[in-house]
Amino acid sequence: MNITLRLAWRNLWRHSRRTWLTLGAMAFSNILLVFMISLQFGMYGMMIDNTLRVMTGHLQVQAEGYKDEHKMRQTVPDIAELAASLRRDLELERVAPRALAFALASSSDRTYGLQIAGVDPARESLVSSIPGLVRTGNYLAAGDAAEIVIGSVLARNLRVGTGDEVTLLGSGLDGSFAAAVVTVSGIFETGVVELDRGLAEVPLGFFQDVFFMEGAGHQVVIAARDLDEAALLTERTRELVADNPGLVVHDWDALQPGLRQAIKADMSSAFFMYGILVILVAFSVLNTQLMSVLERTREFGIVMALGISPGRLGRLVLLETALMGFMGFVGGAVLGALVTGWFAANGFSYPGMDELTANFNLPSRVYPPVAFLPTVIGPLVVYFFSMVSALYPALRLNWLQPVEAMRAA
Amino acid sequence: MTAVKCIDLCKTYRQGEQEIKALDHVDLDVERGGFVCLSAPSGGGKTTLLNAIGGLDIPDSGQVWIAGTRIDNMSKSELARLRLTQIGFVFQAYNLIPVLTAKENVEFVMQVQGVPARDRAKLALEILDEVGLAGLDGRRPAEMSGGQQQRVAVARALVSRPALVLADEPTANLDSHSADGLMELFVELNRNHQTTFVIATHDQRVMAYAKRLIKMLDGRIVGDIRQHEH
Structure with missing residues (x-):
């Protein structure tokens, strides 16, 4: 293993409790995001399917x-x-x-x-x-x-x-x-x-x-069987009726414009909440990495005095964050997929959902699909913002003066 | 050939209302292969002079030349490169990276220096052997004595075979036996590799090893004594 990678890995475990807490926050938010986004996608699929199935078709x-x-x-x-x-x-x-x-x-x-x-x-x-x-x-x-x-x-x-x-x-x-x-x-x-x-x-x-x-x-x-097939059928049907002047083919989006708007509105409010969750996790990472940099000020001063550039030390801090983020990503995505998988098999419901869903002609249990995109999109966003939050502690090293850093307690 | 040349160096620190002249028009020449001790009471300016020679501190005025290259006007990154390739630092506190073993601490610096991976392990073991730490390469700093840790720090500083080694109170945290061992190692390196040593100390035993003893007081050089050859 590359020595810088080894160093970054071991640095993570200098304060294992702090790392575990940050990882826990990352994994928990990732599990929540994977499940909620999958549930949402499942709900939207169901909404589209049920709305179109009543009369409109795809x-x-x-x-x-x-x-x-x-x-x-x-x-x-x-x-x-x-x-x-x-x-x-x-x-x-x-x-x-x-x-x-x-x-x-x-x-x-x-x-x-x-x-x-x-x-x-x-x-x-x-x-x-x-x-x-x-x-x-x-x-x-x-x-x-x-x-x-x-x-x-x-x-x-x-x-x-x-x-x-x-x-x-x-x-x-x-x-x-x-x-x-x-x-x-x-x-x-x-x-x-x-x-x-x-x-x-x-x-x-x-x-x-x-x-x-x-x-x-x-x-x-x-x-159609699903929206993917609907897109293919729309294209093919357009080709087939192209010779009939005066005839047009409309897909479900054109036939039910309100449906996509309703989904977009719901997504906006949901993503606002997810955004808050991601920001909280990013602050947790920022806190961990800033503490980690501050308590190593003297050590960084010494290695800078030996000729190691602040940029290289900054990259070390980013590598530590990347490792932690990767563990949070994998752990959260896998556990999130398992949780979603359980609900995909058994359905998800909560008290009062029957009455709520009946108003929209929806079934009383939602079966969130386990799919690649909903499984990785939330953890990827968390990973990205974790890296962004580590930029400040990493860039801070550029202003570190070796002589002053070596005097740090 | 001159290894270190300082011309009219001045550096003033402000401590509250008070101005402290850490370097007051200091001129110094150190020949290649020199073994120089800077001696001064606390606050006498020896560490400031050492830091200025190593490019860790920029003087308010004056010039610093290392092996014929002026360094007081270099950028931070140029100075970092210079320290990495030409200067070895040994500090009072060893400050090894606690999560790396002795060998890895030495290897880390070599990796930054761009030494190929296949050579790093071999060179690290060689230098650890040279500083008397054969067989301890797999130990982490917490598993070694102060003297052993200081030897790892020396190995880390010397692995790139720098022409100049700057040491700031290197024996301050060592018992007399370890201190003697470290100084003998410095003398040996000085003799065998013509490495120039500039050591800041107020330890009389360390001064006894110096070929040249420079005494400082209130930021000025007040004595320059040629002692024995090794």
Whole structure:
């Protein structure tokens, strides 16, 4: 082992209790950071997944301008055929067509406005969680029957149950009245009040007949397994629809801009707290290294008198910090990964989490993923700021005068 | 050839309201291979003169020349390089690095001097043998006596075979037996390698070893006595 490295290592253990305390602070903060960042990443993944899984999907093919204007006439022609061709070209089952319109829904004594989605009953469950959230009755049967599934709040507002009839009144693609009587086949409950109050689904073929769509629709929804696959599918789909003028592909970020903003806002507040933790650890390192330099003033004076430059001594102090930081990094990252791994297998929850997560349609237990980036990013930041905090004690040696240093007690 | 030349050196310290002339127009020449003792009562200026010769302290005025090179106008890093390669320092307090063994203390300085790793261990063992510490190379300072520690400090100072050795009260913390041993080692090195020694001391036994005894008082040289040759 290089003698400077040996010296730095042994210097660390001159006051082993102090080194252990500093290492403990580093390791503890690293474990906390690894676990919290992993938990956060897990939570964000879950938030994105759950939000997109309800209806949006990871990407959609739409007519240009539809995303912002939502005009009935901004349609995708022959939408079922387009969905089928994308399914074939992408070699992916999770592709479903949709058409959307606003209408009035009336029961015998009440009327409410709602958004009606025409869906492919056989495919919708592959891109949306709504078919699985039917709490009463059944989801739409395959085919084009005049039936409807509505949200639980809307059902309560209209005072209807399964088997009851609801009259729909809206405006067709050609501007004429669109009207139909449908039977409630099921009532879903997503936990998202806006959806439960204002969304209903009918079979796509029936929708196209009622709203005079002539085979057109508004969205081809594509669901990916994860965000990495979503990025690849978006790119590939863009290539596939490039020949269809007027069609655009939007990824989940464009479809749900609020989602990323919410994540960013949450990350900002979390990283502020992490920053405070890192600063506390950095001060602990600064204290340790400053003490270590101050109590060796005489020794440093002697070796400087022998001709060893302050820069070399400064590098020795930095090397000592680097060794301590490395131990804190490895210890914290490994223990942090183990703690995270345990929660990845068993899930993480705390009292009151059930009610909190239910509001966001999230499961009551979070399973933080053990991944490379969340495991190393926190400890790396701690390591970096430990090194930064050691700069002052190291640079201080440049102002040390050997004669005065040798007189130090 | 002149190993050390000091021309009209002055250095004043301020102690509260009082100004203390540590060096008062000091002129000194030391020939190569000289063995000089600076003798003075406490506060007489011998350590200040030694520090000025070693580039540890910059005089207020005057010039210091080492082996024909003027050093009082050198930068800190140039002075550090000079001390590392040309001057060996031995201090009253040995101040070895406590976490390194005797051999590693010597090797550390050699590493900084750029001695290749394969030569360091061999040279360190040789010099430790030369100062009478054969077999003690693996001991840490806390496991050695004061005399042994001072010998390691001497080995550390001499390993690069400097032309000039500056020693400040090197025997102050040693018993008489260890002190004699150390001085005999200095004499031997002076004789065998023509190493120039300038030793600040007020120990009469150390002065007895000197070829030349320079007496100082209140920052001035008040006596320059040529003694015997070794």
